[in-house]
Amino acid sequence: MRVDQQVCIVGGGLVGLAAAITLAHQGRKVTLLEASSLEAQDPQALDARSLALSYSTIQILRSLGLWNQLQSMAAPIKHIHVSSAGFFGVTRLDASDLKLEAMGYVIEYHLLLKILLRHAQQHSAIDIITMAQVDAVEAQGEQLELHYQLHEQPQTRNFNLVVVADGANSPLRQKLGISVDTLDYQQSALVANIKLAQDGNGWAYERFTDDGPLALLPLPGQRYALVWTHAAEHIDQRMALSDQALLQQLHDAFGYRLGEFIEIGTRARFDLKLTRASRLVAGRCVLIGNAANSLHPVAGQGFNLALRDIAQLYDSLLDVDLTSAAGTDQLLDYQRLRQADQQQTVGYGHGLVSLFSNDLPVLNHLRAGALAALDLLPALKREVSWQGMGYGAGCSSLMRGVD
Template sequence: MQTMPEVDVLIVGGGLVGASLARALAGSPLRIALAEAVPPADPGQPSFDDRSTALAPTSRRLFQALGRWSEIAPEAAPIRGIHVSDQGRFGVTRLRASDEGLETLGHVAPNRVLGRALAAGLETQANLHLYAPARVTEVEQSDAGVRVGLDGDAVPERIHARLVIAADGSRSRLRKRLGLALTERDYGQSGIVANVAPARDHGGWAYERFTREGPLAVLPQTGGRCALVWTMNTERADAVMALDDDACLAQLQQAFGYRLGAFVRLGRRQAYPLQLLRMPRRVAGRVLFVGNAARTLHPVAGQGFNLALRDVAELAERLHAVACAGGDPGAAGVLHDYERARQADEGRVVALTDGLVRLFSNANPFLALGRNLGLLAMDLLPTLRREFAHQAMGRRARLPRLSRGLPLQMMVDDGTS
């Protein structure tokens, strides 16, 4: 009979969030297993898709602390300014890194680059056993731990963990298996993502343009390219996806304008439905949900992944401290304390993203006047501008060690947390 492996922490899902957490715990005494349905280096791995992600400074510092930034940096474009506008109206706000005494407000990196950097060397991490491909087939909880059934090539039929962390995406199979509640708000929109090449140099500027159809983001990339996230109602998105490249570029040009000159080339397009998905509680016994499995946000302002990485940093810090003290990582007190610690940051980010979508999708002329006056005031008043910039960069939250670029291993030596 096959012996059932026992670990302290089982991470289900090895995408960008799950792999980041596995790496964050590399120096801890915890015994970790990572179960991922698609092998990390497989071209079909979702982390290797064509999308790009805007990284806040807190996310860059986390990758630096994990020793991954040097692999990401060559293909990460710095954001030196952010231009926010409302199509057809006078409101505009400009945020400049130099105004905050910074070199950059963040970076934009292709997901395939992030996925590759996080996956490299996972299979040799000393305290980690990687099971891929592996799918969860059953989950059975007890007071002492969780027994998880696995299906895949050369994986154990069952594994016992004191804590299971679900990082398996917005349509989490583990969440469905446990029958857990999820609140959903369908925005009736889809986001079209692609790479575009403008005639002019973007100069490190990111553009967030609120059109009558939805927000349109054009983000700087290396090589003079830009990453496009074009939001519109789902029916219209289907029609745009059916256009040839020239016709699609013409409609994009009309929506965005000529701040970067003419768009001269369009990469492969993909469309994604946009919803606000949120678990009322992220803890179910000894199972904890993180990343898109816990909440999925509208992409406006590029907050979702950065919020998830602050989750990772907080969780890794707490689990590392518990492990060093000889405690139980799946204890109810540990998980509920973590959940409470992350509520304020999550609440602010959800309110920001959902509020922006609602505010700028409302055609009421008085509301339109108010929001444009607000944009203009933010552009003219440094205090308002700085407050918005700090929220966008993740500075309003309590920052764990990894989000400040500090390794966890020093916690025991210097007594900090």
């Protein structure tokens, strides 16, 4: 355990906070620099998004001592139903087939952010500095010199490791000279919470419609989180509909499997892009979260993938002296170890978007047939389930979920 070597996390979103908590859990002294105020959030402006947390994410949160607090705010996913509108093929996945209570949980973004922030604020090894806009980082021997503006006053500090978690547009990634591949899907997600007339019994739904993939995920209290993808040219019109008209269109696309939708909350819109950094590491800096990979939400994997990255970083840096050259070697090792999972997860999500956002008649029949066939193949279904739960490419120590 080392508490003497300074780690800086740039960015206090979900991923930066989770990285800070994880590295502090390892005994590192962590400073988190966040450009916004974090605290002064207007409750009306809170992000309406909810996140499906995979089984591996739950295990990592359990290892970090966070899951007890989060579980009561989250709803279990006990069954998953995947279908294609207008076709018969359906696949159902059940937690009980895997001898589990739940394949994952769903939690509102703002609640997860609040708990991670509170935990980080209360941790004696984490110092959170808000209104700190990081401008640049320079290598100085075995150290990094970080330049930032604190309340618009220039500041400089030295660190042994910088974890870059400043989001999909990552200003620091650009400063480090790391290029990105960007693919604009020309799609937007309409996100809102829906109130039901009855309980959804832990079913999560993924339905492929003419507009794009539509996910309905269970939330506590007879509510569901809607993520409905639309082609860019249709989103404005749908965002402008009255609540009643939108709920009717949702019923037209989804049917009545969940009974009646009786209310819809504040809507938010997210324009969807895939961004992938060409590498994860530059010297003693490592990219994480959206700064490394920003994904289409269709497979609900962005945060889950980032947590698996953080869990591997934890293993790769265990007992490593960050002031020595071993620190940089370990980061390169980390980059190598994360390649397979990142490629697989990004490829899976991108493959789903490509396959299901195309309404060529032959593809419609093919994907309906594939869903029906998968439903009849228990071994393959189990394999698909474990992949979705985050165990498709290895298991780091925190993913074993030991308290």
